[in-house]
Amino acid sequence: MVTPLYKNEKKILVAPLNWGLGHATRCIPIIKALINNNYTPIIASDGVALSLLKKEFPNLSSVELPSYNITYAKNGKYFKLKMLKDSPKLIKAIKAEKKAIKHIIENSSIDGIISDNRLGVYSKKIPSVFITHQLNVLSGITTWFSTKIHEQFIKKFNICWVPDTKGALNLSGELGHITTFKIPLEYIGPLSRFEKKQATIINDVLILLSGPEPQRTLLEEKLLLEFKNYKGKVVFIQGIMETEQSIQVLGNMTIYNFMTSELLEKTINESALVLSRSGYTTVMDLAKLNKKAFFIPTPGQFEQEYLAKRLTELSLVPSCKQEDFTLNKLNEINAYEGLKAFDYKTDYKKLFRLFESE
CATH class of the missing domain: 3.40.50.2000 (Glycogen Phosphorylase B;)
Incomplete structure (x- = not known):
């Protein structure tokens, strides 16, 4: 009932x-x-x-x-x-x-x-x-x-x-x-739970993970290795919903299991770049917040692969296959416009x- x-x-x-x-x-x-x-x-x-x-x-x-x-x-x-x-x-x-x-x-x-x-x-x-x-x-x-x-x-x-x-x-x-x-x-x-707010950029990269297993974990393991020696400040959100929020610090990375909307909105606004899957909801959120991004579509998921390819061809967001990602790929960001919100x-x-x- x-x-x-x-x-x-x-x-x-x-x-x-x-x-x-x-x-x-x-x-x-x-x-x-x-x-x-x-x-x-x-x-x-x-x-x-x-x-x-x-x-x-x-x-x-x-x-x-x-x-x-x-x-x-x-x-x-x-x-x-x-x-x-x-x-x-x-x-x-x-x-x-x-x-x-x-x-x-x-x-x-x-x-x-x-x-x-x-x-x-x-x-x-x-x-x-x-x-x-x-x-x-x-x-x-x-x-x-x-x-x-x-x-x-x-x-x-x-x-x-x-x-x-x-x-x-x-x-x-x-x-x-x-x-x-x-x-x-x-x-x-487009639907988004977020609002763009004026904020000082304090994070160089926000890594935002989500999606079904085992691909979520496979990407997490790869990115933890890639960013191990990264010099900038990284916030890493695993996308694991648990009873309590956990926070751990590994060198330059602050790792959260999850964030509620209010904190995530604040963190995205305070981040120069978002690295994530190219799921459609993520695309809508980042467009609303006018963010630069780098997309790694889930391997074999046609929808995400299509969205990533389309946004790359439109010179909005660079992307690559999961197995091809290295830190050097982030150098491509400056050649892309980033996502922009529609007046709707x-x-x-x-x-x-x-x-x-x-």
Whole structure:
């Protein structure tokens, strides 16, 4: 049974996918907007995504959903094969979350659903929104097929919100822009939990890790070795959600297991350069903060590889393969412009009208 935080307010279930931290963190501005518009958000997820949102919103009710248990192959070239192998497990998890959502709706007066890439979190009884920046699901020669499969799932929802702009000036490129789509689309603008603030630069490099194992750990181990003798000041965030925050100092590096939004916003603003994966949420965050960056896409993950390549070709952010990274690569930064925010304000009142229909 989900207990509402406030009485006499419509309750909206917000359910991000637990695949790294990106889906959860980009739901933070949506959850804040729901609260500001007198809705009661109920958090629904699992694993580190649920842990992060419970830390960000300790006073909100939450419910744990079945886990997709997504992991990556150790070798990037086997990424697609690993996904295919795990597909029966994924389908089972989607069925389990559909059952869980049915139970939640039957036992609690939920008035609407916002699902960030959780394919089974919808209901025909109440307005259901799907959030994705991947209208085209890149998978190499099977892109057409993976896109059609994804579209079949999204058709179960009332509307799809795309966290990007519709026009030529956009962040997602061909990922979020498609010629034909069979359900209503709303481009809601890039989502970020952060605000740009004037700050003195005190960190030379901020290393920001996230994403499923084992690739998160493989990159962490590589970067710890590479930066061992780096002369500048480094803040290293492992992207591991634990009960308590831990901080350790290794020479020039200050290592955190995780940071909450307020501290992370401050740290990014105070850092000259961010080194990270090229996940779409990270791209949106760094654009909002007008940051110089260097991207190392997760090996074999077509979406991240596409975003990194696109931003490099646009002379915005340099990037390289994981196995090719060395400290010398950072010398390329000056030849790139860095990411810039768009002048776009999300109209949440308009978006949330869907939940007012009887």
